[in-house]
Amino acid sequence: MTRLRVQCYGVSLDGFGAGPRQDLQNPLGEGFFEVMQWVFPTQAFRRMQGKDGGETGIDNTMVEQGFANIGAWILGRNMFGPVRGPWPDDSWKGWWGDEPPYRVPVFVLTHHPRAPIAMQGGTEFRFVTDGIESALDQARAAAGARDVRLGGGADTVRQYFRARLIDEAHLAVRPVLIGSGEPLFHGLDLRALGYEVAGQTQGERANHIVIRRSQ
């Protein structure tokens, strides 16, 4: 059974799942780079960038697991890019260059239709305008026997949690205060929605938490 998984989702100690004022210079929002600092030194991340070396501890294992057995992705539009409103043209093709690290179909949630974009390396961006459930149905069909990974951002993750569509979420809590941005948990009663913490491991630079839907 194809599961919907959140993986490697960074959260600051003070509960933010993205920084404020996201734009072209700050794809993650201001200050959020610090929250993701556990990813960048890992071997798995460096390989995706075409670089040698990198650390091979627990944080690295978590990054590797995040890409294991994934047959499709779902991204909120803000995670795909800084463009808002109707697409002015076809020039924006994501933050990741000509060969994005996904290598499978990626379903991008948007209110504005756009033709699919085939990228190098197997990634194809497909734009879904009829809501989160439709995106999940399409992603499941594309994933086959593999799982679907929900990439983010914060608001998209919250929407899928509220609809109880997430099977498992791996959060990486970094011991940093960013002070403002998009709260991940506030106003989201995960306990009432049937979620519980299923596991916890301290990595080199983040505290890894696995949340599962238990009911």
Added chain:
Amino acid sequence: MTRLRVQCYGVSLDGFGAGPRQDLQNPLGEGFFEVMQWVFPTQAFRRMQGKDGGETGIDNTMVEQGFANIGAWILGRNMFGPVRGPWPDDSWKGWWGDEPPYRVPVFVLTHHPRAPIAMQGGTEFRFVTDGIESALDQARAAAGARDVRLGGGADTVRQYFRARLIDEAHLAVRPVLIGSGEPLFHGLDLRALGYEVAGQTQGERANHIVIRRSQ
């Protein structure tokens, strides 16, 4: 120099510093007992209860440090008890029986005056009606060369953070979701207030974080 320290302050993964619906049966609010479950198995806590045994790992060390070099405490009124409004009589003397674990003067914030109460073992509850700064001044004077510990609850800790009066805060983040209650961080921009994470240690049942005022 006497510092104002928060110690062993439990926070749920989803950012709550107290549970909802605090009352006589749930002094910490519903569900918050789970957040404090890292304290109860420790040798230090069991000793305070007059019991033998208990664990002696990192969590235990954190409980011990919380009582080291403390010359006075400050508590919000809700942490002192469930009574609201004017004191109907002198019968409520805290949650902790005849011999509370403080053993030093404890300054209780309240809007309603009340005479001090001397308890067995050195604890004296003194009631402060003229605000958090006055309570801190009085606690500092009572503490002498030692530090003042701010016990809580969540709203009191937030007030002292907002006023930048806390020098150091040890938070114990438990990997549990309680879903509702009093948020510790929400609407509190600790970064803008000049705080940063100064240390982090994984204990047996909680992730210990030390926050310090850096400016």
